[in-house]
Amino acid sequence: MVHAGRNWSRAFQDIREGIAARELWGHLGWQDIKQRYRRSVIGPLWITLSMAVTAAGLGLLYSQLFKAPVPTFLPYVTVGFIVWNFILGCLTEGADSFISNEGLIKHLPAPLTVYALRTVWRLTLMLMHNMLVYLAVLVIFFGSLTTDGYLLSEHGVPQPGIGWNIVLAIPAFFLIALNGGWVALLFGIISTRYRDIPQVIGALTQLVFFMTPIMWSTDLLTQRFGEGHSWAILIAELNPAYHFIQIMRAPLLGLQQSWHHWAVVGGVTIIGWALALVAMRNYRARISYWV
Incomplete structure (x- = not known):
């Protein structure tokens, strides 16, 4: 006998209806941005300014530490931060998707998927603001980034541009x-x-950040340990965040990109949605009581 609250059709229906309610989650996500920067002088542009200052400061610092060329390494750090901030938001804010919407869940008869999409849409709007920093960096360093064979680090792998x-x-x-x-x-x-x-996710993401090639490149590992030390490259390759960042950073900066990055992300996508569907089937009906 199947438990009344555990139903595949209801789980799929919730997701379908949640996606269809794009006006609702779209409005809620936009209101989140407006509310966060209400009464500030430049409003949501604080998102862009904050990213610009962080990327410029750390990009200049680590380019000197690693003796990397600023015109190519600073854009590398900038795009890495932009994509990482989106991933980090999905992990940290995604974990609070239902907790932070307790009042709406208890009083608004809407699909639970709406609140997850609200979070993703809000983070998408923030990423769009941050992409203005990428455009500025692209204009400033366009000549270097479009040069065939440019380097991210001294004696690094030539990039196609x-x-x-x-x-x-x-x-x-x-x-x-x-x-x-x-x-x-x-x-x-x-x-x-x-x-x-x-709290566990917040602590683990700090570790993942430093183990992900954002402020450093895999070229540095090869130069430091040599081609024979494959375990050094595994530090990056076994980190799913690296593959997620790389599939977007590589085309934006003209970096070499292997098909295996897309394969890893595709595999994680399938497994992740399978687990999410199982969770929706088994526990969707209990969320309103848990919050």
Whole structure:
């Protein structure tokens, strides 16, 4: 006998109706941005300014520490930060998707998927603001980034430079955002039941940040340990965040890109949505009680 609250059709129906209610989650996500920067002089442009200052400061600092050319390494750090901020938001804010919407869940008869999409849409708006920093960096260092064979670090691997494949950044972002959906649903459900999960995620993401090639490149590992030390490269390759960042950063900066980055992200997408659907089937009906 199937439990009344555990129904595949209701889980799929919730997701379908949630996606269809784009006016609702679109409005809620935009209001989140407006509310966060209400009464400030430049409003949401604080998002752009904050990213610009962080990327410029750390990009200049680490380019000197690693003896890397500023015209290519600073854009590398900038785009890495932009994509990482979106991923980080999906993990940390996604875990609070249902907890932070307690009042609406209890009083608004809407699909639970709406609140996960609200989070992803809000983070998408923030990423769009941050992309203004990328455009500024692209204009400033356009000559260096379009040069065939440019280097990210001294004696590093030559990069092909920005070309027509820059358009691959669009499907890359949609694939990352698609993963943000299952992250918000799965972690949101788990976090409503176990309130320690957001703190655990917050602590682990700090470790993942330093282990992900954002402020350093894989060229540095090869130069430091040599080609024979494959374990050094595994530090990056076994980190899913690296592959998510790379599928979007590579086309935006004209970096070499391997198909295996897309394969890893595709595999994570399938597994993640499978787990999210199982969670929706088993615990969707209990969320309103847990919050």
